[in-house]
């Protein structure tokens with residue numbers, strides 16, 4: 001039997017989305033690869049180490065910080081150039097501080113345009129979570145809902 005495999009893709013500037021992405025990769029009950037979308041100095045994305053080929057993965061988790069103030073180009077760029085995403089299951093997460101903007105909806109639309117199936121989406125505000133235990137519980141519920 002072929003082993004199910006997941007990809008966790010994220011961008012992060014201050015580190016919170018990275019922290020959540022690592023938790024998700026650790027908590028998924030099968031093998032997971034994790035890849036960060038970073039910029040080079042000219043604001044273009046660094047394609048040297050990031051995974052773009054979705055072919056080996058049964059599910060792809062994609063995370064980004066939210067910003068209603070300006071478009072966050074990193075994850076948008078990844079969505080534009082990722083390969084073999086058509087027909088794949090995609091679960092989205094954003095981290096935000098106060099007022100989530102339209103990032104989640106924008107990501108859902110971009111993935112649907114590429115033929116992916118959105119199987120879950122989660123907004124995570126550390127100010128509302130309170131403790132590490134509740135953070136882990138939130139992620140556990142998110143992952144188990146997707147599996148069902």
Ligand SMILES: Cc1cc2nc3c(=O)[nH]c(=O)nc-3n(C[C@H](O)[C@H](O)[C@H](O)COP(=O)(O)O)c2cc1C
Pocket residue numbers: 011012013014015016017018064065066067068069070095096097098099100101
């Ligand atoms: C320029 C900028 C704009 C932001 N805009 C919003 C916003 O509109 N709504 C919100 O809830 N949080 C906003 N945030 C907060 C970030 O989304 C939040 O801190 C996020 O968790 C940061 O993720 P990171 O640590 O992975 O970079 C903004 C942060 C920055 C730096």
